[in-house]
Amino acid sequence: MKVSGGIPNGRIAEVYNPVLFQEHEEVIVFAREEFNRTYSSIREQIDYINKVDMHLDRVEEWKLLDYWTKILERINILDINMNLMFKEEPVQCYLDAYLYDTIRSSEKKVALSGNSVSVQLKHSI
């Protein structure tokens, strides 16, 4: 696939390799760092599954029960990562790759910290 690096410059972005693209071709632009994190997370999952697959003795079918659940978990992370590419919300890729079970923050704590901030402000005034 044609790919090029670039830098944003206000409303326009300058491309390092403009020759690759045709005039009036529609392009999709990602932030390099974010894309890198998602991509390497996908690679990591694939490598893990391939390693498990390689070391698996095909004769011992009973072992599959355990290995398949492990492989499925990785496939799930892979799927999440693929879906992330077209999600608008900001992503903390590092966290999503390793802690995909998000813990809900309790509303109480948020309210408490909000109160403490307002108290501090009053003191400073």
Place this chain on the structure above:
Amino acid sequence: MRYSYGIMDERKILLYKPHLFLNSNDLLVFPSKDFHKWHGDIKEYIDGLYQINSINLENGKSININELNLASGLLTNITDELEHLFNTKRISDFSYHYVSTLDEKYTKRRGNWYTSDMMKCDMRIPIKPSINPGIQHQNMMEIIDHAAREFIMARRKKSKKLTDPSN
């Protein structure tokens, strides 16, 4: 993930959503048609993997060797696709475009039953028991027991010393 479409105009890109990127950001630019095709292809393979799993999902069985071989074939395809992303010489095949319509119930993450059971077992163990009167009493009785045992030992030693003929 932040992404924006754009259009090539005089060797520069007009971004549709320029506010998403800071001036210090490095950008990666793909042709949108090719990228969507690539994304769809990988989604197709992943859906294939879920389909292999779904055959045995309702019976609660695991897969067999043949199905594993099939899955590893799909994984090889995904690996290939990932490498093709940065291969500028490769031309995508636009004869079809895959849109995932897989039901969500097949893509849900299922925990490993063994670990979830183990977690329940772990939760039962009180790591830091709260100190209540019962435990306080128990603790006191343990100290008294210990003291009583020591006391008896000391007494025995004393009586032994008294009865010892060597003294």
